[in-house]
Amino acid sequence: MRFFEGLSDRERAVFEAGITLGAIYHQFTGTPVNRDNVRVVERCIEEAASLQPCVEDVEVSIEIPDGSEDNYGGYTEVNGRNLKVTVITRCGEWRVKARLEFIEELDYPLMWIEEIERVER
Amino acid sequence: MRFFEGLSDRERAVFEAGITLGAIYHQFTGTPVNRDNVRVVERCIEEAASLQPCVEDVEVSIEIPDGSEDNYGGYTEVNGRNLKVTVITRCGEWRVKARLEFIEELDYPLMWIEEIERVER
């Protein structure tokens, strides 16, 4: 497509991985979650994000720490500290594995590229 | 709880229904959806919203009109036109049925109270 003419397949896979992580974080943080519905929320995020261009696979894990539900509402919410995401994108011969996870030493929910590999078409 | 001393149970049920509809709309519109994942997205919204205070039941239906997936991405997104929600709240003796649905004559995704009934405790 003409819009991506200036971009290599490898760069496109990197770009789409970034879009998908940014989208997941800002779409779903704030969602009410507890031990009872956590798997449904994880699956929803996985299946919704999988629809985006070049996305091959998405794995989502939301941790519900002990005590995080012991408040007035009896639930917590998806946030930068409890959300872990792995996104696999593929464009042409290139496959990218991108991650979102809260990194204690940075005090920040980091999004990064963990691996780029060339695969057979 | 002292925060709700000035409010009748009936009003509290109305208030919580409003919160839940506003929350659903602004949390989940924008979520990528197509025929393949729509049931998972509906269930996620239902189960997440059910955690909120005084919510007894939530039913969500997302319509995927013909052609709405025939674009570059192959999916559409949850929005004010395709999202229908029924929320049941209960506070003391009062049960409220609230709705969200796009109303053509208003050209607006309206949130309203359809029914308030007194139930046995």
Added chain:
Amino acid sequence: MRFFEGLSDRERAVFEAGITLGAIYHQFTGTPVNRDNVRVVERCIEEAASLQPCVEDVEVSIEIPDGSEDNYGGYTEVNGRNLKVTVITRCGEWRVKARLEFIEELDYPLMWIEEIERVER
């Protein structure tokens, strides 16, 4: 409007206050914020929420605690702990003042009705 026939003006003002608080929370939590842009974000929330039905006034205050920007990104985000909102709705003769604020004893970002008053039309 026929949709609100079963609801008193007082209840309608309560309902719309709930909608507006739920909407603000789930639309704007997650927004990147620090001392430099906080007033712009507060104003955006105030002016966006003021457009909703029956809303007369909205005041938003986002607290940026010391140290909350001292992370990898140099910013924090709008969340249930730093967001305070006052919404005034009006329907007919009734004016409602609703609040959102994190309540430590509940460990929860509570939404409640602080005051309902009858005003001259």
Added chain:
Amino acid sequence: MRFFEGLSDRERAVFEAGITLGAIYHQFTGTPVNRDNVRVVERCIEEAASLQPCVEDVEVSIEIPDGSEDNYGGYTEVNGRNLKVTVITRCGEWRVKARLEFIEELDYPLMWIEEIERVER
């Protein structure tokens, strides 16, 4: 930082541009907007997105088409059809210009890289 060791500066600038576009879309679509508050909403998005890593500049334009406010609420909302974004990221010697705009022929709010240039450090 060790997390980005496998990525060139050029790729990092592309990745961060993707994150920022995905973040903007999924954070802010759904925000109530009309002619009166549109500039405040645009500025809020610009200033919030500018805080994200490697982002040098963000320009946001939200179009309010004639008639889009002539509904029950008197406003529309930020969505994939009315939102245009330009994001500039910079990493080391590389500067990336990324765009979000609804493309009629694709019937899709496309995010793409418009330009990558090498700049003096």
